[in-house]
Amino acid sequence: DTGVSQDPRHKITKRGQNVTFRCDPISEHNRLYWYRQTLGQGPEFLTYFQNEAQLEKSRLLSDRFSAERPKGSFSTLEIQRTEQGDSAMYLCASSLKRDTYEQYFGPGTRLTVT
Amino acid sequence: GQQLNQSPQSMFIQEGEDVSMNCTSSSIFNTWLWYKQDPGEGPVLLIALYKAGELTSNGRLTAQFGITRKDSFLNISASIPSDVGIYFCAGHISYTGANSKLTFGKGITLSVRP
Numbered sequence: 001d002t003g004v005s006q007d008p009r010h011k012i013t014k015r016g017q018n019v020t021f022r023c024d025p026i027s028e029h030n031r032l033y034w035y036r037q038t039l040g041q042g043p044e045f046l047t048y049f050q051n052e053a054q055l056e057k058s059r060l061l062s063d064r065f066s067a068e069r070p071k072g073s074f075s076t077l078e079i080q081r082t083e084q085g086d087s088a089m090y091l092c093a094s095s096l097k098r099d100t101y102e103q104y105f106g107p108g109t110r111l112t113v114t
Numbered sequence: 115g116q117q118l119n120q121s122p123q124s125m126f127i128q129e130g131e132d133v134s135m136n137c138t139s140s141s142i143f144n145t146w147l148w149y150k151q152d153p154g155e156g157p158v159l160l161i162a163l164y165k166a167g168e169l170t171s172n173g174r175l176t177a178q179f180g181i182t183r184k185d186s187f188l189n190i191s192a193s194i195p196s197d198v199g200i201y202f203c204a205g206h207i208s209y210t211g212a213n214s215k216l217t218f219g220k221g222i223t224l225s226v227r228p
Contacts, residue, residue, distance in 0.1 A: 004156070031214060042118075042202050042218025043157065056215065091156050095214075101145045101206045103216060105156035 002026060004106035006092050012112045013082055020078045021109045025094030032075050033093040033103060034067055036060065043091050043105075049075060050097065082113045118203055118219035126225045131193055135222050137203030138185045145206040146179050146186040147216065150199045157202055161188070193226050200224070 005024045013019050025032045031050050035043035046065070047057045051072035061067075064082075069075040079086055089110050093103040119138045127133050137146070145164055149157035161172050163179035163186060170177055176189045186203055200221040206214070 006156075033214070040220065042204070042220055043216075044218070045215035048214055058215070093156075101147065101214070101216065102159060102162050103147075104159060105149075107154075108156045110154070 004092055004094050004104055006090075006106040006109050008109055009107060010110045010112075012114065015082060015084060015113055017082055018078065018080045019082060019111065020076055021090055021092075021111075023075045023077070023092030023106060025074070025092070026104060028096065029094035029104075030072070030097050031095045031103075032069055033095075034075070034077050035091040035093065035105075037089040037091055037108070038087075046077075079111075082111075084113050087111055087113045118205055118217055120201075120203060120219035120222050122222065123220070124223045124225065126227065127193055129193055129195060129226050129228050132189060132191045133193060133224065134187060134189045135201060135224075136185060136187045137205075137219050139205065140184070141207060142183040143186075143205035143207055143217075144183070146177070147204045147206075148175075148177050148186070148188045149202045149204060149218075151202060151221070152199050160201075190224075193224075195226050195228060198224060198226050 007022045033048040034046040037043045049069040064080045067077045089108045091108045093105045095103045147162045148160045151157040161177040168179040174191045178187045202221045203219045204216040
């Protein structure tokens, strides 16, 4: 299967802990996106990369959140000092630059902060 | 910010029936997409629309990009049990300093009675 993969699929953590999620995009896709989805809502944009450059960050991405894509392939999203409000599904998507709106999503990482 | 409106929140149909759902916005969108999401999974891209008035099919699914560019419609014909899920519309607006983020509606949960 050559789709977008995310790891872990589920993460339970205590408030105040740091967590890191990984996303592996479709191999030939040079754009990678992070979205957050809460219950009953559609995905909300957090940030995106073109190759290794982070080109845009949403105001939703507080300073406790950081994302990297060091070699233009996989990406990590880290949340420091987690809060209960961070509980959500974190989705990664990828696309080709030329078809940037056709974004293909991974299965997501479900984060629960207790 | 831009918002996409999907209603009703839930739809219940009988297997074999056709169903239509729409998505509206107060803003003009340049691209419309429809996604389907199963519980615990990421959204799956169904159809992408790029031109006002465009009508595109994907199997039993047909979607249209509204002439005003402020709405889009998805029709599912001859529904089957595996059509159950949450259907999201998503859109993109291009402007100077364009970004690549998608704006999503809240989704419509479709239930199919056998």
